[in-house]
Amino acid sequence: MTLAQLRSVRVDYRRGPALGPIDLGLAAEEVVALVGPSGCGKSTAMRLLAGLEKPTVGTVERAAGKGETSLVFQAPTLAPWLSALENVALPLLLAGEARDTALERARDCLEQVGLGRAVNARPAQLSGGMAMRASLARALASRPRLLLLDEPFAALDEITRRSLADDVLRLWAETRPAILFVTHNVEEAVYMAARVVIMTQGPGRIAGDVATPGPLPRPEGFRTSAAFRETVEDVSRILADTMKAAA
Amino acid sequence: MNRLAAFLAPLTLVTAILLGWELACRWMSVPVYLLPSPSAIAASIAVDWSPLAAAAWTTLSMALTALVIASVCACLLALLGGLNPLIEQAVQPIAVTVQVTPVVAIAPLVMIWTGLDHPGRAITILATIVAFFPIYSGAAAGLRAADPDLERLFDLYGASRWQKLIRLRLPSAVPFMVEGHKVATALAVIGAVVAEFVAGSGGAQGLAWRIIESANRLQTARVFAALVVLAAMATLLYALVTVAERRILGWWSGR
Numbered sequence: 152m153t154l155a156q157l158r159s160v161r162v163d164y165r166r167g168p169a170l171g172p173i174d175l176g177l178a179a180e181e182v183v184a185l186v187g188p189s190g191c192g193k194s195t196a197m198r199l200l201a202g203l204e205k206p207t208v209g210t211v212e213r214a215a216g217k218g219e220t221s222l223v224f225q226a227p228t229l230a231p232w233l234s235a236l237e238n239v240a241l242p243l244l245l246a247g248e249a250r251d252t253a254l255e256r257a258r259d260c261l262e263q264v265g266l267g268r269a270v271n272a273r274p275a276q277l278s279g280g281m282a283m284r285a286s287l288a289r290a291l292a293s294r295p296r297l298l299l300l301d302e303p304f305a306a307l308d309e310i311t312r313r314s315l316a317d318d319v320l321r322l323w324a325e326t327r328p329a330i331l332f333v334t335h336n337v338e339e340a341v342y343m344a345a346r347v348v349i350m351t352q353g354p355g356r357i358a359g360d361v362a363t364p365g366p367l368p369r370p371e372g373f374r375t376s377a378a379f380r381e382t383v384e385d386v387s388r389i390l391a392d393t394m395k396a397a398a
Numbered sequence: 399m400n401r402l403a404a405f406l407a408p409l410t411l412v413t414a415i416l417l418g419w420e421l422a423c424r425w426m427s428v429p430v431y432l433l434p435s436p437s438a439i440a441a442s443i444a445v446d447w448s449p450l451a452a453a454a455w456t457t458l459s460m461a462l463t464a465l466v467i468a469s470v471c472a473c474l475l476a477l478l479g480g481l482n483p484l485i486e487q488a489v490q491p492i493a494v495t496v497q498v499t500p501v502v503a504i505a506p507l508v509m510i511w512t513g514l515d516h517p518g519r520a521i522t523i524l525a526t527i528v529a530f531f532p533i534y535s536g537a538a539a540g541l542r543a544a545d546p547d548l549e550r551l552f553d554l555y556g557a558s559r560w561q562k563l564i565r566l567r568l569p570s571a572v573p574f575m576v577e578g579h580k581v582a583t584a585l586a587v588i589g590a591v592v593a594e595f596v597a598g599s600g601g602a603q604g605l606a607w608r609i610i611e612s613a614n615r616l617q618t619a620r621v622f623a624a625l626v627v628l629a630a631m632a633t634l635l636y637a638l639v640t641v642a643e644r645r646i647l648g649w650w651s652g653r
Contacts, residue, residue, distance in 0.1 A: 276653075
């Protein structure tokens with residue numbers, strides 16, 4: 152079943168065309184990575200799938216309702232005046248859930264991302280990685296069917312990125328939401344997703360669609376496997392070709 | 399530079415200035431009505447302490463009343479503007495016009511409307527007008543300053559306009575509102591003093607009135623005494639507001 156689908160979608164901003172025409176679909180429980188150069192319209196595609204933006208041309212079909220979609224941005228985007236717990240409970244409170252049950256659910260989500268002991272901490276007291284985990288917990292709190300991750304690890308160090316990547320896949324395995332993972336890091340894309348969609352320089356079009364080998368979450372040692380290296384090379388080559396064609 | 403030196407430097411400068419002033423007055427026999435010596439000013443403060451304190455309280459209470467009224471009106475209006483952008487658009491030019499018009503120029507009108515028997519009311523109103531704008535513009539700017547990605551999340555989670563205002567835009571505005579109140583506190587005192595000058599009569603016997611009265615009689619030491627009390631009062635108020643600002647921002651940001 153398709154959860155969200157862009158059909159012949161084009162987006163123009165005042166300064167010119169920003170995206171497309173592009174066709175991009177996400178099936179239920181599917182994990183797709185979207186890679187492309189900066190300014191190719193990756194974030195625009197994400198906002199379209201979230202229903203936060205309308206296309207200039209084409210249609211967006213969404214089976215997942217607004218309440219069933221969650222977003223994580225490059226920055227943790229937590230409210231500084233709220234504790235980690237209140238931040239995570241926010242989507243539930245906005246949906247009208249009772250405060251007690253919302254906070255209880257938020258506590259569970261924070262425990263799932265390894266922040267069980269930081270529930271009362273304010274965002275300013277969290278490290279970059281911890282804040283991103285809290286942001287992830289908030290996205291999971293509403294039990295989304297569609298999870299949109301917009302370069303969520305871009306501002307983190309390599310060690311934290313890797314452990315968060317494994318965490319996201321582990322959490323995905325529990326409730327299996329469809330995930331669209333936007334990144335400009337090819338290795339991360341191949342590691343995180345069953346399918347890597349490559350976009351051209353802006354206005355972005357689809358330049359390639361590569362299936363990655365092996366199961367999700369990734370087994371130990373996957374990063375050093377030949378299959379992983381080959382896929383990374385394939386995706387990198389397609390990406391390099393699109394850059395060359397644009398230059 | 400160590401902390402002791404940082405503390406002693408201004409103290410030394412002030413002492414040196416006062417000492418030079420005192421000595422110059424004595425050696426050159428400067429007439430008291432022209433420039434009283436610091437010791438004469440201190441004596442004047444000591445002698446007139448209770449009327450000075452009463453005058454300070456008059457000015458302070460008018461300024462604080464004005465601050466409270468300005469705060470309530472400005473925040474309410476900014477909130478209405480936050481709920482409906484059309485209201486903000488409508489209010490903006492009027493707010494700016496009132497802000498850029500010197501309060502001294504409006505004073506005679508306000509005096510007429512409140513009646514000459516109630517200069518205190520006129521002064522409070524004028525100080526309110528002066529204090530209103532920084533609070534209003536701070537609150538209005540703050541309500542527009544929420545993180546756009548947080549706004550997107552609120553949209554995604556289907557938040558109503560009211561929920562967005564209460565749970566996102568209002569808390570986001572807190573640092574701006576604190577800054578606005580800080581500026582407004584200083585301006586309310588200035589506004590009250592300026593309005594007292596314009597009112598001129600003895601109906602509201604604040605510090606400015608004491609300054610005019612004493613100056614008219616060439617009692618220059620009393621002018622300085624009132625000035626010293628005014629400066630001390632304003633500084634103390636500023637210090638209190640700064641402490642409050644630090645507390646509130648500390649709570650807000652969780653640091």
